[in-house]
Amino acid sequence: MLQGKTILLGVTGGIAAYKAATLVSRLTQAGARVDVIMTEGAARFITPLALQTLSRRPVYTDTFDEQNPAVVSHIDLADRADAVVIAPATANLIAKLAHGLADDMLSTTLLATTAPLLIAPAMNVHMYAHPATAHNMRVLEERGARYVEPGEGQLACGYVGKGRLAEPEAILFALERLLGRRQLLAGKRVLVTAGGTVERIDPVRYLTNDSSGRMGFAIAEAARDMGAQVTLVAARTQAQPPTGVELIRAETAEAMAEAVLQRYAQMEIVVKAAAVADYRPVQRHAQKLKKTEERLVVELERTTDILAELGRRKRGQYLVGFAAETNDVERHALDKLKRKNCDLLVANNVAEAGAGFHGETNIVQLYDGGGLVASWPLLSKREVAERLMQEIAARLPAGAAGARGDEGGALE
Known part of the structure; x- marks a missing residue:
């Protein structure tokens, strides 16, 4: 998995920096090309010469020490990396990365790279448990960073607890898993919908729902990190969309239907996580409605059922639907799966604590034509x-050629 890969290793200033020597050695023996960036603090614990000898590559410590006039070093390193590992990662480096600070060679390079990031924290037990550190780690995880959990035991500071740098073998294993995951959907074309559509009554009032877009955004990120070419069609959302994907905004149900159906024929996987309005006002007023009568009647009409239309037009695409329910989840999910001609359906009870629209968590069940597949x-x-994208990847036929034909096109 590591043969021929370029691994960028960031080493920060903690006592565990000495383990970087073993990690560099293991990476090199596995066939990787290792570029090392050390912070000033790291160089106080282990010399750049030691890591240069083991990697047989220059070690970088200073943003302004440009060793090759043909390139800008921190951009070149950021672009070349197949993966980035920070080991050890101090609380300070984690905080800088979470807040986008770039005041040395390592943090500047990290801000410039789009490669997958693996972080191996190492620090005092109280520093690791501090709310600020926990918050910063969550921020980075939401952006796609992965962690190698620190071990528990006697720390250099004298405390006993969680904060020891994971062993080099554990970091190597986690890196191989990270790179292996990127091959699961390599080259696949994936379309994801996210957020809640908006149906206008007048310029200041509209019908919508509670979808935040977080689930759809997370799916787009996961597909991207598994090597897919991702198109994300998003309605109204309350989260930051992921980078590295094609983002298309579609506010209304009809706009989303047109955007999705225009691209459907070119896709191999479609995950429809958006909460699309079933109805829209028959009349959209050009000016704000004034308060007059005691009652106001708004007549509604059906919108296009995007998932059903995708199921009808399906020509080799793997189609995944979502069902947000409040009761009889399994019955409604299996009925929707069949009616909409889905290959897989993700269902949840939004009335259940932790499974609603606005939070960072979910509780879901997966169904296919045979019934319940998984309950997470x-x-x-x-x-x-x-987990969902791994499940989809495992279900794709080996050597699938992908979608074909001319069944797509704009909604008529």
């Missing part, structure tokens, strides 16, 4: 997204 407990939406 309370998990972060990112973890749900990763």
Whole structure:
């Protein structure tokens, strides 16, 4: 898995920096090309010469020490990396990365790279448990960073607890898993919908729903991190959309239907996580309605059922639907799966604590034509997204050629 890969290793200033020597050695023996960036603090614990000798590559410590006039070093390193590992990662480096600070060679390079990021924290037990550190780690995880959990035991500071740098073998294993995950959907074309559509009554009033877009965004991120070419069609959302995907905004149900159906024929996987309005006002007023009578009647009409239309037009695409329910989840899910011609359906009870629209977690069940496939407990939406995309990847036929034909096109 590591043969021929370029691994960018960031080493920060903690006593565990000495383990970086073993990690560099293991990576090099596995066939990786290792570029090392050390912070000033790291160089006080282990010399750049030691890591240069083991990697047989220059070690970078200073943003302004440009060793090759043909390139800007921190951009070149950021672009070349197949993966980035920070080991050890101090609380300070984690905080800088979470807040986008770039005041040295390592933090500047990290801000410039789009490669997958693996972080191996190492610090005092109280620093690791501090709310600020926990918050910063959550922020980075939401952006796609992965962690190698620190071990528990005697720390250099004298405390006993969680904060020891994971062993080099554990970091290597986690890196191989991270890179292996990126091959699951390599080259696949994936379309994801997210958020809640908006149906206008007048310029200041509209009908919508509670969808935040977080689940759809997490799915798009997971597909991207597994090597897919991702198109994300998003309605109204309350979260930051992921980078590295094609983002298309579609506010209304009809706009989303047109955007999705225009691209459907070119896709191999479609995950429709958006909460699309079933009805829209028959009349959309050009000016704000004034308060007059005691009652106001708004007549509604059906919108296009996007998932049903996708199921009808399906020509080799793997189609995944979502069902947000408040009762009889299994019955409604299996009925929707069949009626909409889905390959897989993700259902949840939004009345259940932790499974609603606005939070960072979800509790879901997966169904296919044979019934219940999996039931996952309370998990972060990112973890749900990763499990879902892994499940989809495992179900794709080996060597699938993908979607074909001319069944797409704009909605008529």
